[in-house]
Amino acid sequence: MKDRFFEAAQRLFGRLKAGELLLCGLSGERSDFVRFNRGKVRQAGSVEQGCVSVRLVRERRQAVATVVFSEELERDADGALADLRASLDGLPEDPWLLVNETPHSGESVRRGRLAAPEAIVEQAVGAAAGLDFVGIYAGGTLCRGFASSLGQRNWHEVDSFHFDWSLYLEADKAVKSSYAGFDWEDRAFEAKLGQAASQLAFLSEGQRTVVPGEYRAYLAPAAMEELMGMMSWGGFSARARATRQSPLLRMQEGAHLSPALTLVEDTAGGVGPAFQGDGFPKPDKVVLVDRGRLGDALVSPRSAREYGLANNAANAGEAPEALAMAGGDLDEQQALAALGDGLYIGNLWYLNYSDRPAGRITGMTRFATFLVENGRIAAPVAPARFDDSIYRMLGDNLAGLTRSRDLLLSTSTYGERSTDSMRLPGALLSRLRFTL
């Protein structure tokens, strides 16, 4: 895709008139997907797709079009350019337009060693024999590109895969696991699957029900991923802060979280591109929460202009794409002992704000969640609803963070495979409020 994209962009640049500036972006993939249920294949297939965005700027006016990366790319791009010109004629000046006028080109290519897709079918069906195995393999090549008529060229390409699955014992008793990376290894997959299967034994005990109330709790990194995903919905956005819609609004007014909590947008440690959609290079790190105090916001070029802030090259949604939480001093192997009596929560599910300005979040436990007594797993617990605020969960009630952190590659495939990631520790909470 790379050569074709840059050639198509260059072709468009050659058609520009005096005073016009053009920015082109590409998001593409060649991916294989194999979906499983009950240890067999539900749907298997391949997707080859790309979309090319074209942003035309003239006399401080701008309009955007997206066309398909297809055999008719050049024709469609020409049509888009003509449409954009016509659009600009009727538009007022855009006061929040900010264009990167300092070209900063770069290229990042990470080749991986992916399994042949048909081999995934054979291996997974074989390895899952006798197990109620359900999930998805998604793997292939992802690419992001940018080109501007000012001469900038950026390219990001990575071969990667994620295999995300659950093993069910019965009804809602299940263990969730995954194998993700850049180089597929049969033995690593089978080891992960075997490890998950061995955990099913913990689910065989009679299931307990959580009575509403407050419980000491340990949130595994995958559960923290859900919590951080919810906080990322407006929590670090400059626009949300300026319009008083951030769930961290109370932090803007002086409230704080635990001094053990530091959150960073760690682009350098992530797996996504180092440039954003308008071609601005991203800084390696942006400190979002610094030892419990509100840090910098993620500032898109548009917000930078509108609110007079320093642009830190956030994408338009101003949400983290490589969120990292600093680890603490809790040994992960000692997490159950540190928990003592309480709930070990492997995964959370379907979170939402029950009072957004107050930072209050509700959600469910899911998959491997256990009652722990005297530092030992006593019984699995039925899905339970919590409803508690960020300020309690990650403030006064944050009793510790694990030293080790997990790199969690996003399994999102809405529209296309995601390049987002998080690097998170587990968290020990002295109290977590359950309601249903």
Added chain:
Amino acid sequence: MIEERFRRLRSRAPFWSLRLHDEKRELLAVRNDTVEPPRRSVDRGAMLTAIVEGGYGYCATSDLSVAGLQAALDRAGAWAEATRGRSVAAFDPASMPAPRGEYHSLSSKGPLAGKAEIHDLLLSECRSAKVGTRIVERVAMLELVEDERVYLTNTGGAVRQRFRFTLPRARVTANEGVQTQSRSFEHFHQGGLERVTDSGFVGSGARLARDALALLAARNCPKGTMDVLLMPDQMMLQIHESIGHPLELDRILGDERNYAGRSFVTPQMFGSYRYGSELLDVTYDPLPGELATFGFDDEGLASSKVFLIREGILETPLGGLLSQRRAGLRGTANSRATAWNRPPIDRMANLNIEPGTSSLEEMIASVRLGVLMRTNVSWSIDDSRNKFQFGCEWGELIEDGRVAGVVKNPNYRGVSATFWRSLRMVGNRDTFEVHGTLYCGKGEPNQIVPCGHASPACLFSGVEVFGGE
């Protein structure tokens, strides 16, 4: 043209199909009196599917040349062979339908308004929401969508469907100190620009601003067990999450257990299980103009109205042809894909509650203590679609049969399996409204599809209600 290319394709698979999507979108928006950059997009591509005895495969491509389509069909055929004998479903090429037909959205015949005229309308709504310094954000937007879908099979099937959507939205946010309240307007239907004038969008800016300021000044929603009167724009979410998803056959069959979840409903419940009170009638209904109305689903099954729940008793699940065969149950035409790049799976389409006989006034008058709630703002439900908690933008306290003022942060929680049995009154046709959501997420790989939900206002008793911090 695509038919001509399709005729030139070859495969050894006994059944193969092509599903073409050609979608054009245009988004026009004004935020805080500034015209946002207009955005247009074209998304065009095809999914080739091959089915052999016991095997299924797909390949999606945006290369619509004969060579591109043939390469995709070859890849789909290879997947079908690779999964033969390893599939959870007994794929049967001989049982695949060969539908023929057309569908067009109802739409005004008039020409589209010019962009300048639309921007003027959006600017007007945005400006009219500027009613004081406590209003911190005002957004008005209009999205225009034209979507053509073609489904062709090697067995002679040929379906062409044309959809037009006109989607007006507005949102106004007010703030004072650490209190922020928003009111929003959405009107998601099929149709042309007549939808803008029909919908109440004109005048929404000032109305939403008034509401947002009223919420800032309102007391918190009370806490306790009481009646809840849900207006149609919240019933939409209640139906979607606690009837629609639990009745989807692929969830019942376990396909979604690694992501969207399972269901508390089992196949044995159909025909006898009391889902709700005897006032509850739920239908899958391709109403003209409703968001997810179509002539055929994405695997060629023709759509028609089906009762899912009648007088409170569970009758029929939501499942396309393949799921129906897997489960041995009747279903509905709702095997749907978000676009050309994703395979069809069971998705609720239009899921509606039939009107009852009570007027809104009668329902309010019957309440000793309760809260009327409008416009969903928060939704969360467990993976079996049972334990839920929902919140609304707008609440009105009802005491001794009268509305007693606005309350903010209204939330309620319950359990699907028992909540619908507490349905005490169902609003008449005067309270009936057609709504829809654009953002139903599900599936692996993930897909977002629009769903339509029409409902009268409904009154529930004995619900756990609470407010904000």
